[in-house]
Amino acid sequence: MALLSNVHCGLSDPTTSPQKKVHITKGYVYYHYKCDGYNDVGWGCGYRTLQTIASHLSLQQGKAGQVPTLLKIQETLVEIGDKELSFIKSRGWIGSFEVCLVIDKLFDVPCKILHCPSGGITSIFPKLEEHFAKSSSAPPIMMGGDRDASSKGILGTCSVDDDRWLLVLDPHYQGGQTSAAKLQREGYIRWTHLSEFDKQSFYNICLPQFSNVLCTI
Numbered sequence: 001m002a003l004l005s006n007v008h009c010g011l012s013d014p015t016t017s018p019q020k021k022v023h024i025t026k027g028y029v030y031y032h033y034k035c036d037g038y039n040d041v042g043w044g045c046g047y048r049t050l051q052t053i054a055s056h057l058s059l060q061q062g063k064a065g066q067v068p069t070l071l072k073i074q075e076t077l078v079e080i081g082d083k084e085l086s087f088i089k090s091r092g093w094i095g096s097f098e099v100c101l102v103i104d105k106l107f108d109v110p111c112k113i114l115h116c117p118s119g120g121i122t123s124i125f126p127k128l129e130e131h132f133a134k135s136s137s138a139p140p141i142m143m144g145g146d147r148d149a150s151s152k153g154i155l156g157t158c159s160v161d162d163d164r165w166l167l168v169l170d171p172h173y174q175g176g177q178t179s180a181a182k183l184q185r186e187g188y189i190r191w192t193h194l195s196e197f198d199k200q201s202f203y204n205i206c207l208p209q210f211s212n213v214l215c216t217i
Contacts, residue, residue, distance in 0.1 A: 003029045007180040007189050008155055008167060014191035017160045023132035024156030024167060028140055029055035029067070030183070033174035038070060041174055045151035046094040047073055048171035049142045050102060052153050053208060056139050057107045060210070068106060076102050095151075096206040099142045109139070109208050116203040121194050124205070125164050129157040131207060139208040140169070147201035154205075158191060165191040 007030045013022055031051035033041050040047065047070050058066045068076065074090070077083040082101055083092070100111035116124050132138050141154035153169035170188045183189050197203070 001035060001177045003031065003035060004178070004180055004183075005029050007169070007183050009180060011167075011184050011189060011191070014158055014165045014193070015160050015163065020158055020160040021129070021133075022156065022158045023129060023138075024136070025056070025132060025138050025140055026136055027056055027059050028052055028155070030169065030189075031055065031067070032171045032188070036069070040070060040091075043091040043093055044070060045171045046096075046099065046142070046144060049140075049151045049153045049169075050094070050099045052169065052171070053099070053103065053140050053142060053206075054107065057103065057109055057208070060137065060139075061107065068102070073102055076105055080105055095144045096142050096204040099206045103206070103208055109210065112207040112209060114205040114207055116205065118202050119199040121197050121203060122164065125157070125159070125166075125194065127207070128154065128166065128205070129159060132156050135210075137210075139210055141208070142206035143203055145198065145201040145203040148198040148203070155189075164194045166194070168192045 006026055008024060013020060031048040033044060050073060051067050054067045058064055074088045077098055078085055078087055080101060096113060100113055103109050103111055114124055114127060143152040143154050151171055154166050155169050156167035158165040168190060173188045
């Protein structure tokens with residue numbers, strides 16, 4: 001199927017307040033379950049979020065299309081010693097830490113891991129907002145937790161007064177050819193208020209670092 005880019009375009013901001021601060025990245029391809037014909041339903045969400053981040057970095061580095069396959073991701077983790085050989089062609093999950101290692105290895109882009117303890121997502125919001133405020137070409141972010149174990153891509157932030165939202169890209173879509181409008185209607189890309197996140201879950205966030213001198217998309 002044809003993969004879609006910038007699927008947030010056309011999505012309304014979560015507030016109409018004139019005081020809102022909205023920061024959104026651009027220049028990425030949406031990777032999701034089964035998007036390449038490989039059935040990774042139930043275990044591949046972390047890989048798909050990594051591929052979305054990789055699509056952005058490959059464009060930034062002038063290497064469009066050089067997004068690692070699921071197999072390449074597994075082989076990379078084995079090569080650097082993070083996983084045993086048996087991990088290759090397995091259905092082993094990956095999280096924010098593994099995403100950090102692969103991005104560093106394949107794209108030479110260091111990542112910062114932010115740990116958000118249970119109920120503490122409000123405390124790290126300023127760091128996420130700062131990341132996207134630096135540039136409209138800031139890389140997407142990977143987010144995963146324990147009770148809330150589903151991988152999420154974070155594409156932007158919105159804030160006004162005491163309200164805070166994250167623009168969440170959900171890699172769990174597994175249907176056929178779709179459209180940005182349909183993904184928005186079905187909630188695969190949506191603004192999520194911080195109050196909606198599981199307060200009993202901790203979260204680990206992979207924050208790719210970047211230079212403002214990277215090429216503009």
